[in-house]
Amino acid sequence: MLSTGRHLVLGDIDGPHRLWIRDPLKGSALAYVIVRDEAIDLRQAAVQRLDRRLAGAPPMRLPPGFAPTPFQQRRLNMLLDILDAVLGRERTGITTHEIARCHVYPAMSIGRGNEWKSSAERRRTQRLIDEALALMNGGYRALLRG
Structure with a gap:
């Protein structure tokens, strides 16, 4: 209470x-x-x-937009994992490359140095980090609207 x-x-x-x-x-x-x-x-x-x-009626199907789809659930879980990693950077020293390797592209071999710096994978990882931070800073409210 x-x-x-x-x-x-x-x-x-x-x-x-x-x-x-x-x-x-x-x-x-x-x-x-x-x-x-x-x-x-x-x-x-x-x-x-x-x-x-x-009133005792049987359950009815959830209305569209009421709950995230399985794809949205996986993406949101990934964003939460990324956010945990980003917020723990001071403690762990994790880099964007390690975030990509652990959370975004776990089955891929991602290059280092110039190959990493100019890669589409790096840009996508940075966009996901930005999205995770935006959700934390109030963007989650859009999820509540369905």
């Missing part, structure tokens, strides 16, 4: 329901509050899905 209410994660076959319940009064009915923004359609679908489950 937090001072702002209670955060709950209810498990379901088709994916969890994440709720924030603000100090409910005993015996009072629950109300759904939906923020009216660019994600309103997704929010309404989530409320409808939860309401159906609370």
Whole structure:
């Protein structure tokens, strides 16, 4: 229980329901509050899905955009691994070349020196590092919108 209410994660076959319940009064009915923004359609679908489950209906498929695809999951996991490596640079001294070798191109032999500095692999690795940092610095909010 937090001072702002209670955060709950209810498990379901088709994916969890994440709720924030603000100090409910005993015996009072629950109300759904939906923020009216660019994600309103997704929010309404989530409320409808939860309401159906609370009424005892069978699970329904997740609406499109509700959860990342398997490809998006792999990419986001890779970006998290890259971010961990970048943030640990002071401690570990890991280089961009090692990040590429460990996280982006694990099955490839990546050259060193001038070959590495002028390679497409180096440019892509740097773009992925930039993307991981951008997600950390607020870009993750776009993921929440679906």
